[in-house]
Each structure stands twice: as C-alpha cells, then as structure tokens.
Amino acid sequence: MPINAIILAAGEGTRMRSAHPKVCHKLLGKPLVWWPVHAARTAGCERIIVVVGHGADEVRAALANEPDIEFVEQSERRGTGHAIRCVRDAVGAFEGPTVVLYGDTPLVRPETIAGLVDETRAHHNACTILTFEPDDPSGYGRILRDGDGGLQGIVEDKDCTPEQRDGLFECNSGIYCFCGRRLTANIDKIQADNAQREYYITDMVGIYRDMGEPVSSLLADDADELLGVNSRLQLAQASYVMQDRINARLMDEGVTMLDPALVWVGPEVSVGRDTEILPLTMLWGETSIGEGCTIGPNTRLTDTRVGNACTVDETVAQEAVLENNVSCGPRAYLRPGTHLLDNAKAGTHVEIKNSTIGKGSKVPHLSYIGDTTMGSGVNIGAGSITCNYDGVDKHRTTIGDDVFVGSDTMMVAPVSIGDGALIGASSCITRDIPAGALALERSEQRIVEGYAVERLERLKARKKGKR
Numbered sequence: 226m227p228i229n230a231i232i233l234a235a236g237e238g239t240r241m242r243s244a245h246p247k248v249c250h251k252l253l254g255k256p257l258v259w260w261p262v263h264a265a266r267t268a269g270c271e272r273i274i275v276v277v278g279h280g281a282d283e284v285r286a287a288l289a290n291e292p293d294i295e296f297v298e299q300s301e302r303r304g305t306g307h308a309i310r311c312v313r314d315a316v317g318a319f320e321g322p323t324v325v326l327y328g329d330t331p332l333v334r335p336e337t338i339a340g341l342v343d344e345t346r347a348h349h350n351a352c353t354i355l356t357f358e359p360d361d362p363s364g365y366g367r368i369l370r371d372g373d374g375g376l377q378g379i380v381e382d383k384d385c386t387p388e389q390r391d392g393l394f395e396c397n398s399g400i401y402c403f404c405g406r407r408l409t410a411n412i413d414k415i416q417a418d419n420a421q422r423e424y425y426i427t428d429m430v431g432i433y434r435d436m437g438e439p440v441s442s443l444l445a446d447d448a449d450e451l452l453g454v455n456s457r458l459q460l461a462q463a464s465y466v467m468q469d470r471i472n473a474r475l476m477d478e479g480v481t482m483l484d485p486a487l488v489w490v491g492p493e494v495s496v497g498r499d500t501e502i503l504p505l506t507m508l509w510g511e512t513s514i515g516e517g518c519t520i521g522p523n524t525r526l527t528d529t530r531v532g533n534a535c536t537v538d539e540t541v542a543q544e545a546v547l548e549n550n551v552s553c554g555p556r557a558y559l560r561p562g563t564h565l566l567d568n569a570k571a572g573t574h575v576e577i578k579n580s581t582i583g584k585g586s587k588v589p590h591l592s593y594i595g596d597t598t599m600g601s602g603v604n605i606g607a608g609s610i611t612c613n614y615d616g617v618d619k620h621r622t623t624i625g626d627d628v629f630v631g632s633d634t635m636m637v638a639p640v641s642i643g644d645g646a647l648i649g650a651s652s653c654i655t656r657d658i659p660a661g662a663l664a665l666e667r668s669e670q671r672i673v674e675g676y677a678v679e680r681l682e683r684l685k686a687r688k689k690g691k692r
C-alpha cells in the first residue's frame with residue numbers, strides 16, 4: 226500500500242507579522258514548507274498532498290520546482306482537522322498509511338517519519354503520534370495520559386487548565402501517521418468546541434480512544450527535530466539547528482571550516498573533501514564545490530558549480546561555472562552564464578556576465594566582461610571593459626587566443642579580436658582587429674619642457690598679488 230503524506234500549509238502565521246505566508250519564509254535558502262515535503266519524500270511517501278489557503282499562490286510558487294505534488298485548497302481556515310477534511314473532500318477517501326505533517330515543522334528527519342509509519346503498521350494503529358519534550362512547552366498541545374500511562378488525548382495550550390499547562394511536559398509534535406481508511410471514515414466526528422472554535426486534528430486521538438481503536442505514541446529523543454516555527458525567533462532557532470546538522474555532515478565528509486557557526490550551506494549543496502570554507506560564506510541552491518578548494522571568506526554562491534582546487538575569495542556568484550584551478554576575487558561578481566575554464570582568473574573588482582573565459586586567461590583587475598567569448602591565454606589589462614549594451618540591444622565580443630589587451634581598453638561590441646592581437650593601453654576599439662595585429666587608438670603624447678614649473682610660479686605670484 227503506498228504511503229501518503231499530507232502537509233498542512235494553509236495557515237497565515239500571524240505570529241510572524243509578515244506580508245507573506247509563514248511557510249514561504251526561508252530556512253537556509255529553502256522555504257519552510259519545502260523541508261517537510263522533502264523529508265516525506267525521502268521517507269518513502271509516494272503521494273504528497275500540500276494543503277494551501279492563505280497566500281496559496283505564493284506557497285504553490287515556493288514549491289514550483291518540486292515534481293509530483295498535489296495541492297488542495299482550504300479556502301477557509303477552520304483548523305488542522307478541517308484542513309484534513311478539505312483533503313478528503315477534494316481527493317476522496319484515502320487508503321494506506323497517511324502521514325500528516327505541518328508546513329512549519331522543518332527539522333523532522335526522514336528516519337523519524339519512517340519509524341512512525343513502521344509503528345503504525347506493526348500495531349495496526351488507527352493513529353500513531355510523535356511526541357517530544359521541548360525545553361519550553363508553551364504553545365504546544367500537551368499529551369494526556371491515563372493512570373497506566375496509556376494515551377488519552379491531546380489538549381491544546383489554549384485549552385489547558387493552569388495545572389495542565391504547568392504540569393505536562395510531553396508535547397504533540399504535529400506529526401502523525403494515520404490509517405487512511407479509518408481517518409476518512411471518522412474525520413467528520415471532530416467538533417469545534419474549544420477556545421479557538423477550530424476543528425483540531427489532535428482531537429482524533431481522543432475520538433479513537435473512545436471508539437476502542439488502537440492509538441499509540443512515539444517519544445522523539447531529539448526535541449530539536451520537532452521545533453515548530455511560529456515566530457521569527459523560532460525561525461532563527463530552527464536555522465541554527467539545521468546549520469549545525471548540515472555543517473557537521475560536511476565536516477564528517479572531509480570539509481574544513483574555520484568557524485562552522487559562520488558558514489551557511491543549503492540542503493542541496495555538495496562540497497568535496499579537503500575543501501576549506503572560511504567565515505561568512507553562504508552556499509545556496511544547487512551549488513556544488515569540488516575537492517581541495519578554498520571558499521570564502523565573505524562569499525555567496527548560488528546555483529554555481531566549482532571544480533577542484535579553486536580559490537574563491539570574497540566572491541558573489543550566481544549560475545556560474547568554474548572549472549578546475551580557477552581563481553576569483555577578492556571581490557569578484559560572477560553573474561549568470563559566466564564560465565571560467567581551467568586555470569582562468571577573475572580578479573579583484575571584476576564583474577563577468579554571460580561570458581566564457583578560456584583556459585589560463587586572466588581578467589585580474591577592475592574589469593567588466595559581458596557577452597564575450599574569450600580564447601585561452603588572454604590577458605585583460607586593468608580597467609578594461611566590454612561595452613556590450615547600446616541602450617537597446619546587447620552585442621557580443623569575441624576575443625581569440627593569446628590576445629593581450631592593454632589597460633583601460635574599451636571594446637565596443639559587436640567586435641572581434643583575432644588570435645595573438647595586441648591592443649595598446651587606453652584604446653577604444655570599435656572595429657575588428659585581425660590576428661597578430663596591433664591596434665592603437667589614442668592621441669599623440671605632447672611634451673612641453675618646463676611648463677609645469679612655470680605654471681606653478683605663475684599661480685603663486687597671482688595669489689600673492691591678491692593679498
């Protein structure tokens with residue numbers, strides 16, 4: 226029987242005080258709702274249903290890159306139980322183990338979800354709930370037990386008596402595995418007779434108990450895994466936990482970090498061994514880094530591929546590709562479509578966009594290279610730029626192999642520079658240059674002997690005369 230997962234993400238998240246739905250806020254570069262979706266899939270859930278409502282379009286967009294997700298709209302938010310009812314009404318009865326997760330609980334591990342499914346199957350439970358004992362139980366639903374320790378029900382924080390609020394430490398994580406068939410059959414029994422006038426999914430536990438259906442709980446040993454994000458403070462706390470987890474894994478795989486508290490790496494990033502990541506580095510999206518590189522300090526790479534033995538110092542790069550032994554920065558900006566081939570260099574205060582820099586070619590200082598195809602062994606002098614935009618259209622610059630471009634050269638595209646050509650410093654190049662030629666575009670230098678000294682004396686004398 227395939228495993229279903231229902232992820233509840235329709236709430237507004239008022240405690241975030243935000244114009245955006247809570248589950249779209251990012252944790253290490255990924256929206257909150259992405260995390261439980263991903264954990265459920267990794268745990269083996271085949272059918273994934275996400276309940277959206279508040280800011281539905283934004284939540285759908287946040288998951289646009291995820292394949293095979295069914296969205297169900299909960300147009301009125303009348304509680305977590307009501308959200309499950311909306312799913313039943315939209316897709317019909319479900320069969321098989323049905324995991325319910327909240328979109329604001331991003332740290333849950335796939336193994337934990339799989340354990341819950343196994344427990345449900347082994348005991349033919351109508352429901353198994355995952356409980357935990359957080360340092361601070363306030364805000365969470367509390368687990369009620371009878372004299373023998375049997376599961377009796379869940380009481381929401383807002384519905385607790387003062388004794389329950391101060392005396393019960395075991396909390397509901399908001400992660401459950403239901404038997405789909407029995408959930409479909411009994412979901413309508415939930416009533417909204419509570420402080421918030423909402424239909425609580427948590428009431429299913431008491432309902433099943435009264436029916437004599439088997440329910441049980443698993444106590445998670447790592448409370449951090451079940452942190453719910455209701456506020457910006459909890460978002461920061463969740464980020465710390467996930468940052469620790471990812472960085473510990475990377476270090477375990479052979480990555481060095483001078484200070485792991487100052488390195489932020491997204492969940493889909495890979496880093497090869499013997500690479501060192503220096504402080505204030507962020508690696509986002511589908512970035513991959515090879516072996517033996519030094520990345521950072523002060524670097525942000527998004528969807529960027531870096532080969533082996535590269536040095537990436539104080540660099541911002543997006544959708545760029547760096548082959549092996551490439552060096553960039555300090556202070557390089559590599560925009561989409563940048564491709565640095567082996568041994569190439571993008572130095573300090575250099576911006577490159579939609580361009581290939583050939584093998585061993587160097588753009589060391591203060592340059593802008595856009596829409597350019599550059600051969601190998603090229604040297605671009607300091608301050609040289611491609612003028613790729615005429616105010617309406619972008620144009621390409623082609624530079625052959627072993628070209629030497631003098632400092633402060635403007636290459637006005639479209640323009641082509643042949644292999645082995647030489648451009649004199651400070652030239653404005655507007656016409657193609659044949660292979661092996663010298664191009665020089667500057668006025669003759671004049672020398673006027675003694676002029677500077679005479680001028681200074683003249684100015685001083687004038688100032689004296691005015692006093």
Ligand code: UD1
Pocket residue numbers: 233234235236237248276299301302303304305307308327328329330364365366367379381396397398399424425426427452453455
């Ligand atoms: C919920 C649980 C509580 C548990 C805690 C764990 C209920 C009634 N309470 O409380 O026992 O300890 O999570 O973090 O379930 N949502 C919808 N539709 C709705 C209402 C909520 O999709 O009509 C979604 C929200 O977007 C959110 C999730 O369900 O992702 C949980 O809702 P939230 O209001 O945060 O519940 P808590 O008060 O945290």
Ligand code: CA
Pocket residue numbers: 327329453454455
């Ligand atoms: Ca919550």
